[in-house]
Amino acid sequence: xxxxxxxxxxxxxxxxxxxxxxxxxxxxxxxxxxxxxxxxxxxxxxxxxxxxxxxxxxxxxxxxxxxxxxxxxxxxxxxxxxxxxxxxxxxxxxxxxxxxxxxxxxxxxxxxxxxxxxxxxxxxxxxxxxxxxxxxxxxxxxxxxxxxxxxxxxxxxxxxxxxxxxxxxxxxxxxxxxxxxxxxxxxxxxxxxxxxxxxxxxxxxxxxxxxxxxxxxxxxxxxxxxxxxxxxxxxxxxxxxxxxxxxxxxxxxxxxxxxxxxxxxxxxxxxxxxxxxxxxxxxxxxxxxxxxxxxxxxxxxxxxxxxxxxxxxxxxxxxxxxxxxxxxxxxxxxxxxxxxxxxxxxxxxxxxxxxxxxxxxxx
Numbered sequence: 028x029x030x031x032x033x034x035x036x037x038x039x040x041x042x043x044x045x046x047x048x049x050x051x052x053x054x055x056x057x058x059x060x061x062x063x064x065x066x067x068x069x070x071x072x073x074x075x076x077x078x079x080x081x082x083x084x085x086x087x088x089x090x091x092x093x094x095x096x097x098x099x100x101x102x103x104x105x106x107x108x109x110x111x112x113x114x115x116x117x118x119x120x121x122x123x124x125x126x127x128x129x130x131x132x133x134x135x136x137x138x139x140x141x142x143x144x145x146x147x148x149x150x151x152x153x154x155x156x157x158x159x160x161x162x163x164x165x166x167x168x169x170x171x172x173x174x175x176x177x178x179x180x181x182x183x184x185x186x187x188x189x190x191x192x193x194x195x196x197x198x199x200x201x202x203x204x205x206x207x208x209x210x211x212x213x214x215x216x217x218x219x220x221x222x223x224x225x226x227x228x229x230x231x232x233x234x235x236x237x238x239x240x241x242x243x244x245x246x247x248x249x250x251x252x253x254x255x256x257x258x259x260x261x262x263x264x265x266x267x268x269x270x271x272x273x274x275x276x277x278x279x280x281x282x283x284x285x286x287x288x289x290x291x292x293x294x295x296x297x298x299x300x301x302x303x304x305x306x307x308x309x310x311x312x313x314x315x316x317x318x319x320x321x322x323x324x325x326x327x328x329x330x331x332x333x334x335x336x337x338x339x340x341x342x343x344x345x346x347x348x349x350x351x352x353x354x355x356x357x358x359x360x361x362x363x364x365x366x367x368x369x370x371x372x373x374x375x376x377x378x379x380x381x382x383x384x385x386x387x388x389x390x
Contacts, residue, residue, distance in 0.1 A: 028235075029074055029152075029234075029235045029238060030073065030074060031071040031072060031073055031074060032062075032066070032071060032072040032074055032140055032150065032234075032238075033066065033071045034063060034066055034067065034071075036238050037059050037062055037063055037066075037137070037140075038059070038241065038245070039237075039238045039239075039240075039241030039242045039245060040055075040059070040062075040136060040137060040140070040234070040237050040238045040241060041055040041056065041058070041059040041136075041137060041241065042055075042240065042241035042244060042245070042339075042340075043136075043236065043237030043238055043239065043240030043241035043242075043244075044131070044132055044133055044134075044135075044136035044137065044237045044241075045132070045133065045339075045340040045342065046132075046237075046240050046241075046244075046258075046329075046331050046333075046340045046355075047131045047132040047133075047136070047157075047158050047159065047233070047236070047237055047240070047329065048132030048133035048158070048159040048312065048340070048342065049132060049158050049159055049312040049313050049329045049330055049331055050309065050311075050312050050313040050330070050331065050332060050340075050341070050342055050343040050346075051132065051133060051159045051161065051290075051309075051311035051312035051313075051342070051343055052130060052132030052133020052134060052135055052136075052159030052311075052312070053091055053093075053133040053134030053135065054133065054134060054342055054344075055133050055134050055136060055137050057102065057103065057134060058091075058133075058134040058135075058136070058137030058138045058140075058141065059137050061103070061105050061137070061138065061141040062137045062138075062140040062141045062144065064105070064141075065140070065141040065142075065144035065145050066140070066144050068144075068145075069144045069145060069147065070144070071144075072140055072143045072144050072149070072150050073149040073150065074149070074150050074152050074234060074235065075125065075149045075150065075151050075152060076152050076231070076232070077151065077152065077153050077225060077226045077229060077231050077232075078226070080125060080151055080222035080225055080226065081222050082221060082222050082223040083221055083222065083223075084124045084125050084221065084222040085121055085122065085123055085124045085125070085219065085221060086123075086124070086125045086126070086127050086151060086219070086220050086221065086222060086225050087112065087115060087123040087125075087126060087127070087216050087217075087218075087219050088126075088127045088128065088129035088139075088154075088155060088168070088216070088217065088218040088219075089108055089111065089112070089126060089127075089128070089129060089138065089139055089142060089214070089215065089216040089217075090128055090129045090130050090134075090135035090138055090139065090214070090215065091103075091134050091135055091138060091212065091213070091214050091215075092163065092180075092202060092203070092206045092212070092213050092214070092215050093206050093211050093212035093213060094211055094212070094285060094290045094311065097210070097211040097212045101183075101210055101211065101212045102183075103183055103212070103214070104183040105141070106183070106185075107181045107182060107183055107213070107214035108138055108141065108142045108181070108214045108216070109142065109145060109146075110181035110185065110187050110214075111179040111180060111181040111187065111214050111215055111216040112142060112146070112179070112216055113187075114179040114180075114181065114187045114188070114189060114216075115177065115179035115189075115216045115217075115219070118177055118179065118189045119177065119219065121219075123146070123148065123219075124148065125148055125149050125150070125151055125222070126139050126142055126143040126146075126148050126149070126150050126151065127139065127150070127151035127153055127154060127155075127225065127229070128150075128154040128233070128234065129154060129155045129156065129166060129168070129217070129218060130154055130155070130156045130158075130159050130160065131154040131156055131157055131158055131159070131230070131233035131234075131236070131237060132156070132158050132159030132312075133159050133342075135159070136233075136234065136237050138214070150234065151225060151229070151234075152231070152232055152233070152234045152235050153225065153229035153230055153231050153232065153233055153234070154229065154230055154233045154234070155167045155168040155169075155218065155228070155229060155230065156230065156372075157230035157233055157267075157327075157359050157360055157362075157363050158312075158327070158329050158359065159311070159312050160312065160327075160372055161310050161311035161312060162199050162372075163175060163178075163195060163198055163199035163202055163203075163215075163217075164194075164195035164196045164198070164199045164371060165371055165372040165376070166195070166218065166371075167228055167229060167230055167362055167363065167368065168218045168220070168228050168229070169195040169218075169371060170228075170365075170367050170368045170370075170371050171227060171228040171367070172228070173218050173220050173224060173228055174195075174218075175192070175194070175195035175198040175199075175217055175218055176190060176191045176192050176193075176198050176217065177189050177190065177191050177217065177219075178190040178191075178192075178198050178201075178202055178215055178216075178217040179215060179216045179217065180202055180205055180206070180209075180213050180214070180215045181213065181214050181215075182209040182210065182212070182213050182214070184209075186209060188205060190202055190205070198217070202215060211285075230360060230362055230363065231266070232265075232266070236265060236267075239261060239265075240258065240261065243257050243258055243261040244257070244258060244338055247338075248337075248338070254338035255272060255333065255338055255353060255355070258270065258338070258355070259271065259272075259355075262357055266360040266361075267357055267358060267359065267360055268358060268387075269357070269358040269386050269387035270355060270356065270357040270358070270386075271355070271356060271386065271387075272353050272354065272355055272356075273316060273323040273324050273354050273355075273356045274296065274298065274305050274316065274318065274323055274353075274354040275298065275299055275335065275351075275352065275353045275354065276296040276297050276298040276299050276304075276305065276351075276352065277296065277297050277299070277349060277350070277351050277352075278294060278295070278296055278297075278346060278347065278348055278349065278350045278351075278352060279295050279296065279297045279304065279348065280293075280294070280295040280348065281293075281294050281295075281346045281347065281348065283309070283343070283344075283346075290309065290310075290311055290343060290344060291309060291310050291311075292309045292343075293306055293307065293308055293309065294306070294307045294309065294332075294343075294346050296352065296354070299351075303318050303319045304318070305317065305318045305323065305354070306318075307330065307332075307354075308379075309343050310377060311343065312326075312330075312343070313330035313331070313332070313343065314326045314330070314374075314377050314379065315330070315374070315379055315381065316330050316354055316356070322381050323354070323356065324354075324356035324386060325374050325379065325381055325383055325384075326372065326373065326374055326377060326379070326383075327359045327363050327364070327368070327369070327372050327373060327383070328356055328357060328358050328359055328383075328385065328386050329355075329356065329357035329358075329359065330354065330355075330356055331354070331355040331356075331357070332346070332350075332352045332353075332354060332355075333352060333353045333354075333355055334350070334351070334352060334353075335351040335352060335353055336351070338353075356386050357386070358385055358386040358387055358388070364383075364385060369383055
């Protein structure tokens with residue numbers, strides 16, 4: 028059981044977060060550097076399971092917003108999240124007592140570690156997505172009744188703002204517009220709640236899950252074991268339960284463009300043994316993998332592209348012609364498969380025509 032996040036955990040956390048990012052969520056490398064600097068200065072971060080969070084503790088969730096592609100070029104200052112927290116506390120008149128990621132994947136698994144270390148606050152071992160999603164309303168917090176507002180937003184230039192709206196979807200729409208005008212990348216703090224609510228509405232154990240994924244891949248590599256099989260076996264011990272390779276091949280085409288503040292596109296993969304090409308539709312994250320008329324995996328289940336030789340997860344902004352990949356699909360936990368949850372972040376929420384069946388639940 029992990030009780031503190033130390034410098035020794037950061038490499039595993041970043042690697043596992045890249046897997047949970049399902050191609051998106053932003054490159055965790057930059058967030059890892061910020062988290063490392065913060066822990067070096069302020070010490071390890073205490074990690075609390077949901078069961079350990081007192082009922083009345085004020086929890087604030089946080090992360091980055093914007094297209095992952097922009098994060099590569101628009102380097103953060105490291106002060107943005109602190110500004111967002113200050114803005115939130117000034118607006119609400121209450122002090123934040125614990126931090127929680129609003130997203131388990133990519134940079135949003137490491138940025139909360141940084142702010143928790145800087146402020147001397149515990150980090151809650153949970154989140155609201157169980158992976159990465161492209162939109163602010165796609166949270167179990169929203170699904171189960173936590174208001175998204177107020178939203179505090181900040182950028183690297185010191186610009187800040189508060190968004191107060193009646194719905195999470197409207198908060199997403201306004202925050203996305205502000206983020207675009209902040210250069211396509213901003214940092215936000217929202218979905219404030221108490222500890223009792225956090226236990227009811229959060230996907231549990233996702234910070235330690237990310238560390239476990241990274242550790243599993245690292246140890247399998249060090250011991251010259253099958254890294255993919257080790258990862259599949261590891262998921263079977265978690266509340267995600269089901270993981271499998273649904274396809275393998277070479278990337279033969281990648282079309283990608285910026286649209287409404289998101290990176291959208293299609294990656295085409297030619298199977299190694301020949302046959303019908305597979306296509307992955309992208310909106311920051313990998314949404315669905317299709318082969319002709321067959322759906323091999325679909326959101327909210329995770330779709331991760333892993334390098335055939337290294338098992339390293341490949342982010343959507345780093346997809347290139349000629350890369351040899353395995354397509355790993357992972358089923359999301361039960362809290363993310365309810366009718367209420369699927370209405371918010373299931374296939375229909377992305378305009379996809381297919382129904383969600385769930386990996387391993389097809390029969």
